[in-house]
Amino acid sequence: MAGTPRKKTIKAAPKAAPAPRAADSVNRVYAAIQRMAVNFEFRPEQRINEVELAATLGVSRTPVREALNRLVIEGLITLVPNKGFYCRPFDAEQIIGLFEVRASLERLSVELAAERASDVRIAELMDFWNGVRANRAAMDAEELTSRDEEFHIRIAAMGGNPELVRMLESINARIRFVRRIEIENPQRRTTTFDEHLAIAEALKARDRGRAVACMSDHIGISVADAVSAMKEGLARIYMGRMAS
Amino acid sequence: MAGTPRKKTIKAAPKAAPAPRAADSVNRVYAAIQRMAVNFEFRPEQRINEVELAATLGVSRTPVREALNRLVIEGLITLVPNKGFYCRPFDAEQIIGLFEVRASLERLSVELAAERASDVRIAELMDFWNGVRANRAAMDAEELTSRDEEFHIRIAAMGGNPELVRMLESINARIRFVRRIEIENPQRRTTTFDEHLAIAEALKARDRGRAVACMSDHIGISVADAVSAMKEGLARIYMGRMAS
């Protein structure tokens, strides 16, 4: 091992290196596959071909498998031993179940925020949402879904419980597909703006009970609409993107 | 699947195979490392040596890394790029945060159970807990913690929301270390028995409000005791297993 001119010449020589360097592929790959799974770019229950996916992403199977293993725990991918990784099923009951859990956590979220958030953070929240509201005409459903999630996550973050934030983010990823379709509905979109403002007002007033009530109403309506959104979602997955 | 003499000669041949076959190591390894992490058999913030761990478990690094990646998402392990996997820190605020989230989900749990559980399931729950109570003298803290968790998980399962069950199980794994210490306290142990029975009674009476109240009291006391349990936990991790 002595006189090994370790890195130096090595780096310089392979100008047209075949497989040059290693970075943190896993995180890139993880993010990429996560996005695909969230958006159901894999069909439900479809087997995910590792070699193909690895080729698409320009890496070997190793980081792909590590990323897939993470996504299994996240509930975005399932694993059947000796068969492979599969896209999660499109399971209406499961989605309803996630909405149910989410409602519970969002309740905790506003309770904690009402108790612990600083006035400044609450003011920022209102500014943020008023800004979104002002720009709403320029936003498509994707962007608006993102802002909607951000609104909720901000409230969770104000409660000072990072685990709560993590779990909500995880749930959001799994129901985003449905929520985006919900938000496409113009009427639903309008009520969302009002409901968010009502929640923010209640927080500003430190009215914990009202905040919880507003949040419950808000999420409750979501669940009601989710069913029709899921139908539409199924159509898009299996029939392509033309619709609305 | 009538006559399935599929494989035949293949299995018989490799009698003294050296390291012949592959099984689903990942799941075994995952369970093993999970158990270690749950019990803080790794010291907090300790780097986990992959080669060493792989050797201990009798497999190569590949399944170990896949398992570790899962545990990162579960929150039992952290990953620092180019440095390696580390045991999660022993973070009191985080543990309190997990108790907070758990309280919220347990509330949902009894609400759903009060609405949806069959009388039979509720009766089974009471039988189960009375059985545990009768045998309590024979159980150590580990076993009792396990039964305690099972009691709560049964209630969650009765609500018919598998996602709720999953999340509670995940949280339980992360706070089990503290809860086991809590349960060692004889006084705490006694109150737990009573509180669980009170919850079960409320469910039997379909009294949703009372069930929620009982559950809140139960978990609330847990949180209060958790702080002293955490102190004791730190001592055990760093000073060995003598105590109590």
Added chain:
DNA sequence: TCGCCGCAAAGTGTGTACACTTCAGAACAC
């Protein structure tokens, strides 16, 4: 004595090899 440089061991990150499983379809018996 103190700080800096450089080296080498240790260990991670990823690509690759290979055994084993599954599955589909051909060949074949009835």
Added chain:
DNA sequence: GTGTTCTGAAGTGTACACACTTTGCGGCGA
């Protein structure tokens, strides 16, 4: 024609190889 057995291709599961990063340590200069 129908069911069964075999066979080979496709693809997963795991071990292994190897480059790169990090880090501790010893020597060197001031």
